[in-house]
Amino acid sequence: MIYSASDLIIFASVLNNILCSVVGCLFLLQIRSGLSGYQRLSASYFFLFFLLLGSAFFAMAIRSWVPLGYSVLINNALYMSVAYLLLFGTLSWYKKPIKSWLWKLAVIHVLAYTAVQYVVYYYWPGTLQLRVQLAFLNFIMVYLPAYWVCYRHRHQNGRGERMLALSAVVCMIAASFPTIALIMTNSPDYYRVAVVVTQNIVCFFLLGSLLSLFLFNQIDWHYERSIRDELTGLYNRRYINERITQSLSNSSSRGVIAVVDIDHFKKVNDSFGHDVGDNTLIAVSNILKSFMGQQDLIGRYGGEEFVLFLSQSDSESVKTLLKEMCRAVETKASIMLPNPVTISVGYSEVSDEDTLHSLFSKADSALYMAKRNGRNCIIKK
Incomplete structure (x- = not known):
């Protein structure tokens, strides 16, 4: 009571x-x-x-x-x-x-x-x-x-x-x-x-x-x-652009941008179907992601194209890393898939004058040169 x-x-x-x-x-x-x-x-x-x-x-x-x-x-x-x-x-x-x-x-x-x-x-x-x-x-x-x-x-x-x-x-x-x-x-x-x-x-x-x-x-x-990109789980184009822009706004920012393209990807879709094409994108993205450090960024930029923003600034270390990445894709992805897979890479080091547009322009130009050189190679510009 x-x-x-x-x-x-x-x-x-x-x-x-x-x-x-x-x-x-x-x-x-x-x-x-x-x-x-x-x-x-x-x-x-x-x-x-x-x-x-x-x-x-x-x-x-x-x-x-x-x-x-x-x-x-x-x-x-x-x-x-x-x-x-x-x-x-x-x-x-x-x-x-x-x-x-x-x-x-x-x-x-x-x-x-x-x-x-x-x-x-x-x-x-x-x-x-x-x-x-x-x-x-x-x-x-x-x-x-x-x-x-x-x-x-x-x-x-x-x-x-x-x-x-x-x-x-x-x-x-x-x-x-x-x-x-x-x-x-x-x-x-x-x-x-x-x-x-x-x-x-x-x-x-x-x-x-x-x-x-x-x-x-x-x-x-x-x-x-x-x-995130729905298929691969990597960052999407909009987010990658935002993060790279933020990084470039830092005057002490250093690093490398690399654009990666799967060679002859259209033939994969045409020959094996879109399911194999999707599996190829997933396999390649997982391999690329395994090489990323805590300060690095990776995203799917569209179609079969990926963008890497690496925090390393040492030229030899970056070149070694990209070579190992290419070899890993060629060996591991080809084992998992019914078709051989290779990638072409164009990359450029960040300079103080770079903007998002200029940085991508240089990396894209290097990628175009890699394709002109027969693909499955790495070009720096």
């Missing part, structure tokens, strides 16, 4: 968290319909996360109307299940299958933890601090692996994944608040306030994190599609 203004405020806060959980459920239910594979599975786990979290909040809201023992059983089971659903959702997001042993461990852990909490409550009713500390340790055991999964994939994490990792850390920190409140005050009232604060932080922060996770993923997906 509500006996004071503070009870009313706590009840209103719990009700607010219930509504927040409902919003989370509705959002994830909607976004799940547009996903597939592991992302769809991840959204399902996160949907169940908010569903059970809202149920736990509801159970807390009505705890004054039911025997306390039932509340201890229901809330502890729901909160621990919620922690595992966050872990499962995180694993699924990173395309990690949930093994049967992990499912069994989760079920056993939830049941054992709930049973221990109830036994301690029933036989030692004056040990609230022990039960709270036990809850904190068990939550850490589940939230920490969720963070670890995000941390292990930190090099590929986008903005949404970083928020997911942060939410796991926030959950661990927030789970300590009730324990700290009891240790410092030894007051059940302060403990109740700390629990509500923890619920607020976890509910709102996770809602924001999951919104970021799925929305940023969609934004990044559309952005990648806008800068």
